[in-house]
Amino acid sequence: MELSFEDEKRNMWRFSGNNERFIRKVLETAKGERVLVVSKDGGEQLMKGIALLGKEKGNQITFNGYLKWTLTEGGKILLRYEDGNYYLSDREQEEEEYLKAIEGLHLVNGGEIKDVIKSLRAQQHGTSVVFLKNDVLVEELKRLGENNRACRIKPVSILHPPKVNYRKRNHRKENEQTFKEFMIGISAIDGALIADFQGKIHAIGAILDGEAVVEADMSRGARYNSLKNYINWLIKYKKYEPNQCFAVIMSEDGGIKVEIGSP
Incomplete structure (x- = not known):
């Protein structure tokens, strides 16, 4: 001393x-x-x-x-x-782990996916999004939709409002504000969002199931454990690769966790 x-x-x-x-x-x-x-x-x-x-x-x-x-x-x-x-969590450490996890997937659209996550985090409430690639997306949307476990929507980009030909500038601003409120609304719905690797949402309010294949982390909430199990179920039983399906869980306090799963 x-x-x-x-x-x-x-x-x-x-x-x-x-x-x-x-x-x-x-x-x-x-x-x-x-x-x-x-x-x-x-x-x-x-x-x-x-x-x-x-x-x-x-x-x-x-x-x-x-x-x-x-x-x-x-x-x-x-x-x-x-x-x-x-x-209870360290934001800086979680941020570092999140970026490392996304970069480790070597995604062609990695930049767009980061922008999507950034946009969702700005809503300042807890939400989660599952990113599925091509065939995985088509198969899961069909399965979940047929079992009323997800509400399918016409694909919409989180990053950009729909393109409309405006005559007045204030109409454009009104549309952007309306779109922002829309994004807050869909991300607040109970259940996960399902998106493709281009950042377009295909389903909202998804109840993600799957046989229990991984041990739960009791220190985390039901949303995290459900998505962790779902991603690992896709990899173990559907034989998909980690870079074809992963989930991002965002908490109200700004915390973030990426669940990639393991073969």
């Missing part, structure tokens, strides 16, 4: 709400690679001193600005707090 506090049993070293102002002063010395060390001693949380980051084991709280902090353990983010909201 670079700096140890003397007479640490004194009230001034207690890490509690009653000591808020003093704690803030002490934290001014804990910048960059230096951290304030707090440990439990006889039922109380006491400030022990200042140490270099990585030299001390245990949980770490990092303040990233006003009303922003993260709780980490061993470099892994356990909890984030931002503007009154708590988040």
